[in-house]
Amino acid sequence: MTTPQSERFFELWVFLSTSPLLWLTVTIGAFLTAQRIAALAGGHPIVNPVLLSIIAIVVVLKLTGTDYRSYFEGAQFVHFALGPATVALGVSLFRNRALVRHDVLPIAAALLVGAPVACLSVVLLARAFGLGPDITLALAPKSVTVSIALGIANEIHADPGLTAVFAIATGITGAVIVTPLMNALGIRDYAARGFAAGLASHGIGTARAFQVDDAAGAFAGLAMALNAVLTALLAPVVLALLMP
Amino acid sequence: MLQGLFVLLLFQLLGETVARGLGLPVPGPVIGVVLLVAALAIRARWRRGEAAKGGPLPVETAADGLLRHLGLLFVPAGVGVAQSYHALGGQLLAVGAALVGSTAITLVVTVAVFRLVSRGVERSAGR
Numbered sequence: 001m002t003t004p005q006s007e008r009f010f011e012l013w014v015f016l017s018t019s020p021l022l023w024l025t026v027t028i029g030a031f032l033t034a035q036r037i038a039a040l041a042g043g044h045p046i047v048n049p050v051l052l053s054i055i056a057i058v059v060v061l062k063l064t065g066t067d068y069r070s071y072f073e074g075a076q077f078v079h080f081a082l083g084p085a086t087v088a089l090g091v092s093l094f095r096n097r098a099l100v101r102h103d104v105l106p107i108a109a110a111l112l113v114g115a116p117v118a119c120l121s122v123v124l125l126a127r128a129f130g131l132g133p134d135i136t137l138a139l140a141p142k143s144v145t146v147s148i149a150l151g152i153a154n155e156i157h158a159d160p161g162l163t164a165v166f167a168i169a170t171g172i173t174g175a176v177i178v179t180p181l182m183n184a185l186g187i188r189d190y191a192a193r194g195f196a197a198g199l200a201s202h203g204i205g206t207a208r209a210f211q212v213d214d215a216a217g218a219f220a221g222l223a224m225a226l227n228a229v230l231t232a233l234l235a236p237v238v239l240a241l242l243m244p
Numbered sequence: 245m246l247q248g249l250f251v252l253l254l255f256q257l258l259g260e261t262v263a264r265g266l267g268l269p270v271p272g273p274v275i276g277v278v279l280l281v282a283a284l285a286i287r288a289r290w291r292r293g294e295a296a297k298g299g300p301l302p303v304e305t306a307a308d309g310l311l312r313h314l315g316l317l318f319v320p321a322g323v324g325v326a327q328s329y330h331a332l333g334g335q336l337l338a339v340g341a342a343l344v345g346s347t348a349i350t351l352v353v354t355v356a357v358f359r360l361v362s363r364g365v366e367r368s369a370g371r
Contacts, residue, residue, distance in 0.1 A: 027316070027319055027320065028316065030319070031313070031315070031316040031319055035313075035315075048315075049315050050315040050316075050318055050319060050322060051322075053315075053316075053319045053322075054319055054322040054323055054325075054326050055326070057319065057323050058323055058326045058327065061323070061327075068323065068324050068327055071320075071323060072320060072324070075319070075320035075323070076320065078316060078317055078319065078320055079317065079320040079321060081310060081317050082273075082317045082318075083256045083272075083273050083276075084249070084252040084253055084256055084310060085310040085311065085314055085317055086256075086273035086274065086276070086277065087252045087255045087256045087259070087273055087276040087277055087280055087307075088252055088306070088307035088308075088310045088311050089277055089307075089311070090255070090276070090277040090278075090279075090280030090281045090284070090307075091280070091284070091303060091304050091307035091308070091311075092307065092311060093277065093281055094280075094281050094284040094285065095304075097281075097285075103358075103362060105361050105362075105365050106357070106358045106359070106361040106362040106365065107358070109357050109358070109360075109361040110354045110355075110357045110358035110361070113353060113354070113357045114350060114353060114354035114357065117349060117350050117353045117354070118346065118350040121345070121346040121349045121350060122342055122343065122346035125341070125342040125345050125346050126338075126339075126342045128342075129338040129341060129342055130338065131335060131338055131339065131342065132335075135332070135335060135339060139339070139342060139343065139346075142343065142346070142347075143347070143350060146318075146321055147271065148271050151271065161328055162332075164321065164324070164325060165325045165328055166339075166343060168318065168321055168322050168325040169325065169340075169343055170343055170346075170347055171318065172322070173343060173344050173347045174347050174351065177344070177347065177348060177351070178351055181348060181351055181352065182351075182355065185352065185355065187355055187359065189358075189359060189362065191358075191362075192355050192358040192359050192362065193355060195354065195355070195358055196350075196351045196352075196354040196355040196358065197351070199350065199354050200347050200350040200351045200354060201347060201351075203314065203317075203318060204315065204318050206314060207314035207315035207318070208315075210311055210312065210314060211315075217311065223354075225274050225277060228271065228274065229270055229274065232270075
């Protein structure tokens, strides 16, 4: 039996859940709350705002029985900003140009070693753990930012869904472990820390680097862009050598 | 803010146009970054005569606004990802181990190479 009151509520829900407004607002609200929580935790790396927001939104979608497609109707406006945000890295790069020019040799060396290590190490570990060729292929471009990883997946005939999953998971992993790992190694050079974070864990690692230090963010963004280009050239070669 | 956002979009558009037009394997936004850095460098050279007066450029304000919340932009894709982990079935643990292991190895190797070369450069410059 339905009362007019609950009927009206139902109509309201139908309107809200099909309009992009609701999920756009929820996405931004979840992230702002997660950032507040991260700040309260003193920027502790485990309290990663990206991870917290994703968990919160997944729970809300499950509780309300909303499918991803309706969610993305609203969230796509946030997703779209990834393009301009990539271009925005140019501003931070230009601002830190003196630092980048000073470190041009370490940057080149770390890129030329780091990019193949990112790709090779995951393929070799996946084989050691007995994972099948489908999953291994999709793991190969894991350190590259999602949109470009998908382009690489297309080239090496990897499953695009799995590739996106692994790239995002790698980004979050890197963002969470980079600070404790670098502290344990006693690395205080923020250029080096940022570069490693961006190379190993692309945009989410870069977001973490910007959370810590502007110069670290600039180096992370640079590493992300350089690694994306190099891995796109490298991945087909590595896989042709390693995969039967 | 609007002017800065326009500049970012314009350079993304230019980057996409160049990348697609020339059939480059590099993604459009990355070309956009290169073009934006070049434009900022040319502008700085031009304006060298006038002392660096005034506040930040509109494009700087817009870029800082976006980069301060860079993490937010990965949330929509991340939510999609979190819903598809069950596609991995019983291999979740092995995949997780390979992923975390490789990410840690990549971080350590990259930072080590960076520091080694950087120390080498400093030493040869000091001599």
